[in-house]
Structures are given as C-alpha cells and as structure tokens.
Amino acid sequence: MTTAPLLAARGVSKAFFGNPVLRDVSIALQPGRVHALLGENGAGKSTLINLLSGALRPDSGTIEVDGRAVARMTPALARQAGIAVVQQELSLTASLSIAENIGIGAYPKRFGLVDYKELAARAKAACKLVGLDEPLSTPVGNLSLGRRQMVEIAKALYRRPRVLILDEPTSSLSATETKILTDLLGRLRGEGVAILYISHRLNEVMALCQHVTVLKDGTRTADRSLEGTDATGLVRLMVGRDPGDLFPKWQPSASPGAAISVRGFSAGLMHDVELDIRTGEVLGIGGLVGQGQEDLLLGLYGAIPARTASATVNGVSGLPGNVPKANALGLAYVPADRKREGLHLIHPIITNMMLPAFARLPSLKLRSRKAEGEKGRGLAAQLSIKGDLQRPAQALSGGNQQKVALAKWMPHDPLVLLLNDPTRGVDVETKREIYLMLRAFAAAGKAVVLLSSDTPELVHLCDRVAVVREGRVVRMLERAALSEEAIVSAAMGAERRKVAA
Amino acid sequence: MTAWTDSAGGRRARAILTSRPFLTLAIVVAVWIAASFASRGFGAYGHLRYLVELGAVIGLVAAGQTFVVIAGGIDLSVAAIVTVSAISLPLLSWQADPTGLASVLAVLALTTAIGVINGLGVALLRVHPMIMTLAMATFLQGLLIIIAGGSAVTAENLLVHWLGNARPAGIPAGILLWIAVSVLVLTLMHATPFGARIFAMGANPLAASLSGVPITSTTLAVYGISGFTAGLAGVLVLGMNGQGYVGIGDPYLLASIAAVVLGGTSILGGLGTYAGTIPGAILLVTITALITVVNASPGWRSILFGSLILGLLLLSGRERARR
Numbered sequence: 001m002t003t004a005p006l007l008a009a010r011g012v013s014k015a016f017f018g019n020p021v022l023r024d025v026s027i028a029l030q031p032g033r034v035h036a037l038l039g040e041n042g043a044g045k046s047t048l049i050n051l052l053s054g055a056l057r058p059d060s061g062t063i064e065v066d067g068r069a070v071a072r073m074t075p076a077l078a079r080q081a082g083i084a085v086v087q088q089e090l091s092l093t094a095s096l097s098i099a100e101n102i103g104i105g106a107y108p109k110r111f112g113l114v115d116y117k118e119l120a121a122r123a124k125a126a127c128k129l130v131g132l133d134e135p136l137s138t139p140v141g142n143l144s145l146g147r148r149q150m151v152e153i154a155k156a157l158y159r160r161p162r163v164l165i166l167d168e169p170t171s172s173l174s175a176t177e178t179k180i181l182t183d184l185l186g187r188l189r190g191e192g193v194a195i196l197y198i199s200h201r202l203n204e205v206m207a208l209c210q211h212v213t214v215l216k217d218g219t220r221t222a223d224r225s226l227e228g229t230d231a232t233g234l235v236r237l238m239v240g241r242d243p244g245d246l247f248p249k250w251q252p253s254a255s256p257g258a259a260i261s262v263r264g265f266s267a268g269l270m271h272d273v274e275l276d277i278r279t280g281e282v283l284g285i286g287g288l289v290g291q292g293q294e295d296l297l298l299g300l301y302g303a304i305p306a307r308t309a310s311a312t313v314n315g316v317s318g319l320p321g322n323v324p325k326a327n328a329l330g331l332a333y334v335p336a337d338r339k340r341e342g343l344h345l346i347h348p349i350i351t352n353m354m355l356p357a358f359a360r361l362p363s364l365k366l367r368s369r370k371a372e373g374e375k376g377r378g379l380a381a382q383l384s385i386k387g388d389l390q391r392p393a394q395a396l397s398g399g400n401q402q403k404v405a406l407a408k409w410m411p412h413d414p415l416v417l418l419l420n421d422p423t424r425g426v427d428v429e430t431k432r433e434i435y436l437m438l439r440a441f442a443a444a445g446k447a448v449v450l451l452s453s454d455t456p457e458l459v460h461l462c463d464r465v466a467v468v469r470e471g472r473v474v475r476m477l478e479r480a481a482l483s484e485e486a487i488v489s490a491a492m493g494a495e496r497r498k499v500a501a
Numbered sequence: 502m503t504a505w506t507d508s509a510g511g512r513r514a515r516a517i518l519t520s521r522p523f524l525t526l527a528i529v530v531a532v533w534i535a536a537s538f539a540s541r542g543f544g545a546y547g548h549l550r551y552l553v554e555l556g557a558v559i560g561l562v563a564a565g566q567t568f569v570v571i572a573g574g575i576d577l578s579v580a581a582i583v584t585v586s587a588i589s590l591p592l593l594s595w596q597a598d599p600t601g602l603a604s605v606l607a608v609l610a611l612t613t614a615i616g617v618i619n620g621l622g623v624a625l626l627r628v629h630p631m632i633m634t635l636a637m638a639t640f641l642q643g644l645l646i647i648i649a650g651g652s653a654v655t656a657e658n659l660l661v662h663w664l665g666n667a668r669p670a671g672i673p674a675g676i677l678l679w680i681a682v683s684v685l686v687l688t689l690m691h692a693t694p695f696g697a698r699i700f701a702m703g704a705n706p707l708a709a710s711l712s713g714v715p716i717t718s719t720t721l722a723v724y725g726i727s728g729f730t731a732g733l734a735g736v737l738v739l740g741m742n743g744q745g746y747v748g749i750g751d752p753y754l755l756a757s758i759a760a761v762v763l764g765g766t767s768i769l770g771g772l773g774t775y776a777g778t779i780p781g782a783i784l785l786v787t788i789t790a791l792i793t794v795v796n797a798s799p800g801w802r803s804i805l806f807g808s809l810i811l812g813l814l815l816l817s818g819r820e821r822a823r824r
Contacts, residue, residue, distance in 0.1 A: 301711075303710070322715075323713050324713050324714075326713075327713040333711055335708075340707060341707050342708055343705075343708060344701055344704040344709070345704075345705070346771055346772060347700065347701070347704055351701075355701055355714070356712050356713050358694040358697040358698055358701070358714075359694075359698060359709075359713035359715070360713060361694040363693060363694055363722075364689075364693050364694075365694060366688075367693060367694065367697070408712070
C-alpha cells in the first residue's frame with residue numbers, strides 16, 4: 001500500500017519496572033481497514049493501545065500520525081488527531097446522564113455555557129448509530145453492562161474519529177448488539193476510518209477484519225492479511241503451539257438429585273421461575289444481556305431480596321436470606337465485574353484468596369500467616385497463578401484476576417457454584433483452564449450454574465440451558481436440543497413469531 | 502544496591518523503612534531532637550514522658566477512629582462521647598462500689614452502646630457515617646447540657662484517680678493503659694479474621710459482602726469499638742483533670758482524625774494500621790507543645806496548629822492514586 005497510515009507505531013518498546021512488556025513492535029493502521037490485534041492476556045495489547053493513544057510514552061521507537069513522527073504523543077494530541085479509544089474498562093461516570101457521558105470533555109459551548117440543546121442533538125445522532133434508544137437523560141448507572149458498553153462506543157463516535165480503537169468491545173454485548181456494532185464498523189470502514197479491533201472471539205475477528213497483528217509475550221509474531229488464514233492458524237500464532245480443542249469433551253455426569261429447587265421464585269427482574277438445578281450438571285443461563293439473569297443468581301445467593309412459593313437448597317427448605325447463610329449452605333458466587341464486585345484490587349492476592357475463609361472463621365481466632373501462605377501457594381499452583389502473592393490484585397492481568405476470584409472459593413468445596421460470565425475478557429488459554437475446571441467440578445457431583453453472554457460456551461459446556469427473556473425462563477433446552485441458533489432464537493422470541501405465522 | 506534489595510531480609514527492611522508508620526515515627530524523633538536544641542527542658546525525660554501521657558488520650562480516641570476509617574467510615578461523635586464519659590462517671594457511682602470499677606464498667610457499656618447505635622444507623626438505616634455520627638454528637642451535646650448544665654463535676658472514684666495520677670515503676674498509668682490497648686488493637690486488626698473483614702469492607706464493601714462478610718454485624722462492632730475507646734479516653738481524661746465539664750472532649754475530634762491520617766491510614770478506607778496512628782498521636786501533642794513554647798496568642802496558636810497539620814500531611818505523602 002502506498003498511502004500513509006493514519007496512525008502507526010514503528011519499532012516501539014516499553015518496560016514497566018524493568019519488565020519488558022513490548023519489544024520492537026510495529027503496527028500501521030490504514031484508512032478503510034479493520035485491523036485485528038490479537039494476543040493472550042498479558043501479551044502487551046493494552047500497552048500498545050496506550051502508546052498509540054498517548055496515554056503512555058514508548059521507551060524507544062516512534063509513534064507516527066499521517067506518516068509524520070510525533071515527538072511527544074499525549075492524549076490531547078491524540079484527540080486532536082482524531083484518535084478515539086473505547087477502553088475495555090469502562091470510563092463512564094455512573095451519576096451522569098447518557099448525553100453528558102458521551103459529550104464529556106467536548107461539550108458544545110454557547111456564550112461560554114454548555115449548549116445542552118446542541119449536546120442532545122449530537123449525542124442523539126451518536127446513540128442512533130449504535131442503536132441506543134434509552135432516553136438521553138438516563139443516568140448511566142441505571143444501564144446494564146452491555147448498554148454501558150454501547151454508550152462508551154457512542155462516546156467515541158461523538159468525536160467523529162479518523163482512527164477508532166476498540167478494546168474488546170463485544171465482551172459484554174448480546175448477539176443483537178454485536179450485530180449492530182458489526183454493521184456500524186463496516187459502514188465506518190467504508191467512510192475511510194481506520195479501525196483497530198481487539199477481541200478474544202476469533203469468529204468475530206474472521207468475519208470483521210481484513211488485517212491482523214498478533215502479539216505474543218510482547219513481540220510481534222505475525223502481521224499479515226487475514227485472507228487465507230483460518231481460526232486455528234491464528235490461535236497457533238497467539239499460543240505458539242497447536243490449539244487443540246477449546247472445550248473439554250462433554251460427558252454426562254448429572255444425577256437425578258436436585259441441588260437447588262425453586263417454585264414461584266421472584267427476585268429483581270425475575271418472576272415466577274420454576275427451576276431445578278441438578279447435582280453433577282452444568283446448567284447454562286442464556287439470553288440477551290440484561291433480561292434478569294443476574295438477579296436469578298443473586299436471588300438464589302441471598303444477595304438481593306427474593307420470594308418463593310417453595311424452595312429447597314441442598315436439602316434445606318427455604319432460600320438463604322443473606323450471603324453468609326448461602327455460604328453456609330454450600331453456595332458460592334463469582335461475579336461478572338471482577339474489579340467492582342469480585343476482588344479487592346488494592347489488597348494482596350493472598351488476602352483476596354483468603355477472604356471467604358475470614359468471613360466464616362470465628363471473629364477472634366488468631367490468624368496464622370504461615371498456614372495462609374501455604375494454602376495460598378497451593379491454590380496458586382492449582383490454578384497456575386504466577387508470581388508473588390503479596391502483590392496487590394490489581395497487578396494481575398484480567399485472566400489471572402478471574403482465576404483469583406474463582407480460587408478464593410475452592411477451599412470451601414462449595415456444592416453449588418454460581419458463575420456470572422466467568423470468561424468475559426479472558427484469554428483463550430485461561431478460558432480453556434476454566435472450562436476444564438467447571439466440567440471437573442460437575443463430574444465430582446457438584447452443581448454449576450453458568451450465566452454466560454458467550455453462546456458457544458453455553459452450547460459446548462452445558463448439560464442444559466435455561467433461556468431467559470424479560471424476567472422469565474422462556475425455554476429450557478436439553479443437551480440434545482442445544483445449538484447456538486436454538487439459544488439465540490429462544491432469547492429473541494423468534495420461535496414464538498414463527499408459531500404465530 | 503541490587504544485592505541488598507534482592508535478599509528477602511533486605512526487602513523486608515526496606516519495606517519497614519519506607520512504611521508510613523516508620524516515617525511518622527522518624528518525624529517525631531526529628532522534631533524532638535530539633536526542639537531540645539532550641540528550647541532547654543523540652544528534651545528532658547520528664548517532659549517527654551508528659552507528652553506521651555497526653556498523647557495517650559488522643560491515642561485511645563484514635564484507636565476506635567482507626568477501625569472506623571479503615572472500615573470505610575468516619576466517627577464524628579468521638580468528642581461528644583469523651584465528654585459523655587467524663588461527665589456521666591460521677592453520676593453513675595454507687596456506695597457499694599469502693600474501687601470504682603463498677604461505675605467505670607457502666608460508663609464504658611454506655612459509650613459502647615452509643616457507638617453501636619451509630620453503627621445501626623449506618624448499617625441498617627443506611628445513613629451516611631458523617632451525618633449519623635454528627636447528628637449523634639449534636640444529640641449528645643444537647644443531652645449533656647440538660648443533665649450537667651454549665652457546672653463542672655468532680656469524680657470521687659479510686660480507679661479513675663489512680664489511672665490519672667499513679668506511676669507504677671515510674672511510668673504513668675495512662676501510658677500503661679495505652680500500651681495495653683495498643684497491643685489489643687494491633688492484634689485484633691492484623692491477626693484475627695475480624696480485622697481482615699474490616700479491611701475488606703473498607704476497600705470494597707460490595708465485593709466483601711458477596712464474599713460472605715457479614716456487613717451489618719461488622720459495622721456495629723466497628724462503631725461499638727469506637728464508642729468504647731472514646732469512653733476509655735473520657736475516663737482517663739477525667740482522672741488526669743480531676744474534673745469533668747461540657748466541652749472537655751472537644752479537642753479530640755480533629756486530633757483523632759489527624760492522628761489516623763498522619764499515621765498513613767487511607768481516609769478512603771481499606772488501607773492502614775494503628776501502628777501509624779500511635780506515632781501520629783505523639784506527633785500531634787508534640788506540635789501542640791511546640792506552639793505553646795512559641796508563646797503565641799490563642800488565635801495564632803490555632804492558626805499555627807492547623808497549618809502545621811496540613812504541612813505535615815503534605816510532607817509525609819498524600820493519598821497515592823488508587824487503581
């Protein structure tokens with residue numbers, strides 16, 4: 001190609017505290033091209049984005065805009081150059097409205113005051129592009145994670161970017177929202193926008209992107225056109241070996257005994273749920289994002305108020321009224337948002353692992369740091385969490401943080417594991433480890449409830465899938481009937497229309 | 502440099518040397534040395550001992566405050582509770598209590614109950630800690646004026662008198678009490694599951710609750726402890742003063758919070774230690790003593806005190822960025 005790339009990095013290196021994170025990496029974003037950036041967690045993708053957007057400065061190498069080297073790239077310069085980044089960690093302010101969040105930092109002014117009329121008009125246009133139809137004055141805190149992600153994307157579009165960088169935009173999106181985004185990116189590409197797209201979902205990358213750069217341990221292992229490449233080939237480039245199957249072989253281990261059984265269950269958005277969770281099975285919970293699935297888990301866990309006509313949990317009748325009671329009944333919950341709900345980021349990894357134990361031990365029993373250290377090292381070895389356990393949890397990559405969020409429940413040997421999207425934003429290798437763990441857990445006669453926004457995961461891992469729409473379990477798909485199409489059509493209510501027609 | 506820092510012992514030594522409690526202690530020692538050159542008598546053993554004895558009252562109030570701040574709250578009622586303790590003790594005396602122990606225990610039970618009520622408001626009614634404890638302070642002040650009026654009350658209580666004046670083995674009983682409380686507090690904070698729950702609750706209440714930490718009972722306990730240690734400080738201050746009056750606890754509100762923050766405990770909750778609050782309390786009384794030496798008018802003393810606390814906080818490092 002002869003045209004100058006809109007944004008490029010030439011031979012950039014970056015180290016944190018002496019640890020090299022990127023070594024001599026180059027990347028060039030061409031107009032009218034969707035460029036995929038692949039790599040496992042910790043491969044250096046986020047660092048590369050931060051260099052491109054001026055949030056970090058490279059130790060060596062240069063950043064170029066329109067073919068000219070920029071001596072000191074800063075976030076302000078990047079904004080001027082039309083570079084917009086949609087971060088993986090949402091950067092929205094919960095108490096501000098959708099419109100205010102979208103326009104923040106670039107409010108249209110009139111006589112020195114914010115021109116709310118103009119702001120509303122421009123924010124509305126951006127929202128329309130991503131299919132956000134909520135009133136613009138809705139506080140962002142009231143939106144589900146998936147909708148917030150769409151606001152984040154609208155915020156980037158509001159700035160009319162020439163270069164759009166998306167860091168795992170679809171990890172919390174439903175199938176419909178993903179479709180809207182895919183169409184939108186196709187259109188932007190036609191308008192000559194350069195797009196850098198990061199995702200752990202390879203089929204999306206294959207469908208959407210034209211060019212790929214693969215990072216592994218901070219070095220570039222591939223930079224080529226996606227034409228003639230297949231998904232297996234990509235995984236090999238990322239992992240450095242043959243991928244094998246992502247999902248473990250499914251073997252039935254369900255027994256007729258019910259771990260949890262509820263009738264007439266209502267909690268939050270969910271109402272009139274009849275559900276039996278069997279021991280030894282992985283029960284999937286599917287559906288579009290934000291239909292009440294999370295309330296189902298939280299209600300069973302005693303974290304939000306719930307009502308039932310009748311309920312039995314591990315042989316005890318009645319629902320646990322609060323989390324400590326649920327823990328005592330053998331329930332454990334792993335939240336979706338590990339930074340806000342799952343972990344104590346400023347505390348050491350080991351303290352995070354020990355917290356459920358601290359919650360249950362007698363208050364005034366003396367702690368033994370030695371025993372805690374041994375237990376922590378055992379857990380870390382079991383889940384291959386590397387490094388010093390005294391580091392704060394925020395030092396870990398997303399995948400490893402998720403492992404810590406799981407590991408902390410392991411010593412309690414829970415009978416029922418409630419998981420809320422455990423593989424969101426997690427690299428392929430960690431995903432595989434988590435899948436193996438879940439199947440092993442079910443094989444040991446425990447029950448696993450897996451709420452997931454990743455449909456293939458539901459199809460390949462679960463014994464049954466309960467599909468939730470508008471606060472109800474609308475369909476219970478048995479193993480034999482499981483397919484991505486079946487889940488998606490039940491989630492969108494497509495089959496009802498088919499019957500009506 | 503690397504050979505020294507890479508060994509485990511070296512790393513530990515460096516961690517201690519760069520920790521906030523140590524830094525605060527170093528400032529205290531530096532100020533003491535500088536002041537004893539500037540002013541004769543400042544560095545005398547008797548004077549320094551007197552400073553630590555004064556620091557004990559702040560240290561006791563700040564013990565409960567440290568718990569509350571680490572748990573993510575703040576207790577603005579400590580000053581009022583100190584006063585409640587100092588004034589109600591003479592009122593709660595019985596003939597059949599020659600040592601005075603029963604009335605001291607009764608007062609501590611009362612102040613602990615006040616703290617628990619703070620906790621109930623914060624945990625169950627979800628009132629913001631600042632509002633809840635400030636309202637409690639205002640309520641208590643009103644009650645005190647009705648009960649005690651403007652007059653000072655005198656305690657005739659053997660135990661209280663002993664605490665304020667006795668010097669077993671040359672060490673004031675108040676300092677001994679502070680040492681005992683410090684050992685208990687540090688153990689509770691860093692060596693029990695209860696302590697770990699408090700840190701977890703302060704760093705991320707939602708994640709703590711989803712991990713099974715009983716938020717309500719832990720909150721009640723934390724504010725209860727603050728009521729208890731403020732009550733203990735009231736008993737000590739009454740013993741040292743001989744008399745209790747409305748307003749006797751007033752200096753201890755800002756002092757307790759300043760001691761906590763000077764000691765490196767995060768005002769945002771979740772990080773910190775009482776080991777920093779201890780030198781923090783001594784640093785505060787040292788500053789007060791220095792200002793008295795300067796011989797300024799009361800107005801200028803307050804201005805100096807406030808500016809020095811601000812300056813020290815800037816010096817010893819502000820809140821580091823989190824996440």
